[in-house]
Amino acid sequence: VHNSMEEILRKTVAPLPSYEMRDKPPPPPESNSLEFMHFYKSLEKEQKLDFLEKLSHDFGVDHRWASDLAAKLLDTQGRDVATILQVEDRLRYSLTPRYRQLLTHISKVQGGVKFLVDLRADLIEFASSKISDSPHMRDLNSTLKSLLSEWFSVGLLRLERITWQSPCEILQKISQYEAVHPVRNWTDIKCRVGPYRRCYAFTHASMPGEPLVVLHVALTEDIANNIQGIVREFSTLDADEDVNKINAAIFYSISSTQAGLQGVELGNYLIKRVVRELQSEFPHMAQFSSLSPIPGFSLWLQGALGQHKKEGRTIELLSEQEWREVEDVTGAAPGAPALEALRRLISTSEWIRSDRLVRTLEPALMRLCTWYLYGEKRRGYALNPVANFHLQNGATMWRLNWQADTSPRGIANSCGIMVNYRYFLQETSTNSAAYLQNKVIKASEQVLGLVSQFQKNSKL
Numbered sequence: 001v002h003n004s005m006e007e008i009l010r011k012t013v014a015p016l017p018s019y020e021m022r023d024k025p026p027p028p029p030e031s032n033s034l035e036f037m038h039f040y041k042s043l044e045k046e047q048k049l050d051f052l053e054k055l056s057h058d059f060g061v062d063h064r065w066a067s068d069l070a071a072k073l074l075d076t077q078g079r080d081v082a083t084i085l086q087v088e089d090r091l092r093y094s095l096t097p098r099y100r101q102l103l104t105h106i107s108k109v110q111g112g113v114k115f116l117v118d119l120r121a122d123l124i125e126f127a128s129s130k131i132s133d134s135p136h137m138r139d140l141n142s143t144l145k146s147l148l149s150e151w152f153s154v155g156l157l158r159l160e161r162i163t164w165q166s167p168c169e170i171l172q173k174i175s176q177y178e179a180v181h182p183v184r185n186w187t188d189i190k191c192r193v194g195p196y197r198r199c200y201a202f203t204h205a206s207m208p209g210e211p212l213v214v215l216h217v218a219l220t221e222d223i224a225n226n227i228q229g230i231v232r233e234f235s236t237l238d239a240d241e242d243v244n245k246i247n248a249a250i251f252y253s254i255s256s257t258q259a260g261l262q263g264v265e266l267g268n269y270l271i272k273r274v275v276r277e278l279q280s281e282f283p284h285m286a287q288f289s290s291l292s293p294i295p296g297f298s299l300w301l302q303g304a305l306g307q308h309k310k311e312g313r314t315i316e317l318l319s320e321q322e323w324r325e326v327e328d329v330t331g332a333a334p335g336a337p338a339l340e341a342l343r344r345l346i347s348t349s350e351w352i353r354s355d356r357l358v359r360t361l362e363p364a365l366m367r368l369c370t371w372y373l374y375g376e377k378r379r380g381y382a383l384n385p386v387a388n389f390h391l392q393n394g395a396t397m398w399r400l401n402w403q404a405d406t407s408p409r410g411i412a413n414s415c416g417i418m419v420n421y422r423y424f425l426q427e428t429s430t431n432s433a434a435y436l437q438n439k440v441i442k443a444s445e446q447v448l449g450l451v452s453q454f455q456k457n458s459k460l
């Protein structure tokens with residue numbers, strides 16, 4: 001296979017035309033692209049890795065050529081600006097990886113864009129599983145990502161509303177792709193596209209019938225604080241919508257379907273596009289918010305409890321009073337490890353069945369969950385991926401909701417707590433810039449209050 005890999009690459013990855021010929025390259029036979037695609041699809045996963053490493057390493061930038069031109073550019077400093085621009089343009093051209101043309105040619109053949117989206121999904125998989133982190137592969141990934149970002153820019157995407165009248169194959173795909181609140185049966189999906197609901201997707205002409213990212217919206221009187229009322233409510237199945245009952249749009253699920261389009265920010269664009277769509281349908285609508293899960297909170301809490309036990313700093317997580325109440329309710333003998341009792345309760349979700357425990361734990365868990373969302377960071381950004389996504393979009397961390405998701409999954413993942421990331425339309429661009437550049441999280445009074453309560457506790 002190896003020599004045929006070399007053969008295929010030499011044959012299908014045409015050399016970069018000379019600078020003079022750069023705008024008039026003879027188009028290679030379409031068969032080159034088709035042969036490349038066919039060959040790649042025929043490879044096993046590990047052969048694909050090998051093939052892409054060869055492609056990225058041997059058919060990338062001609063480093064020698066680029067460095068010669070960089071030296072030449074240094075020599076022209078002080079010359080007239082026209083000469084400098086000329087040499088800069090030559091240098092810019094010399095930094096074009098040889099394989100870039102192949103990618104643009106492939107995008108022009110039938111199914112070529114989808115092929116490249118899936119190829120990037122392979123690159124992302126290889127990079128994330130640390131199988132290969134060669135700089136050449138990173139270069140190939142970023143070249144491909146920048147091409148995909150151009151081809152999938154908002155202006156070229158089509159907004160589709162999915163309704164009960166949409167083709168079965170689309171409804172079936174929407175059901176399959178739903179990653180946040182799984183669709184169990186036809187009644188479920190009928191509810192999600194029925195009255196007081198909207199379901200939108202972006203599609204692209206190069207991938208017909210394929211929803212690229214899907215957003216589910218609930219139309220409510222005010223900002224929802226509970227998910228069961230949205231995904232388990234069937235009373236509205238055949239009702240007509242009463243506009244007077246619609247003041248808010250709740251984004252309760254969003255999923256991108258193409259791994260290869262990661263980083264192209266389709267979800268952010270879809271939310272903003274849907275807001276505009278809803279404003280034109282409901283001109284009086286002024287409240288736009290997510291109702292988001294908090295995946296990872298329970299795990300983080302277990303870790304924090306374990307950590308504090310080791311360092312004997314349990315007081316920071318619960319106040320004296322709260323620990324005493326936990327001891328009372330769990331029957332843990334005074335001084336005995338109430339912390340162990342609490343850890344077991346959290347990991348088995350048993351506490352949810354005892355009203356007394358629910359009441360006892362509410363202030364502590366709400367405070368800890370707020371700190372997990374607002375205070376826990378990764379490289380300065382919110383540790384929780386859903387928080388990071390909405391904060392990048394410029395949303396405000398607006399309200400935590402107790403007992404918002406009482407499903408077993410909701411209790412196990414985040415002790416039943418959910419959060420509203422609110423989109424104040426005039427503020428999103430400012431908030432987004434502040435977050436991305438200075439890692440500042442825009443939060444409401446409720447959130448900041450809970451954060452300062454947590455911080456007071458940990459200063460004890």
Ligand SMILES: CC(C)(COP(=O)(O)OP(=O)(O)O)[C@@H](O)C(=O)NCCC(N)=O
Nearest residue numbers: 179254255256262263264265266267268
């Ligand atoms: C949340 C999503 C839709 C964001 O996608 P997108 O806007 O394209 O961001 P990115 O992948 O371009 O960084 C995506 O990360 C996703 O599908 N996540 C899994 C489901 C979820 N909602 O957490």
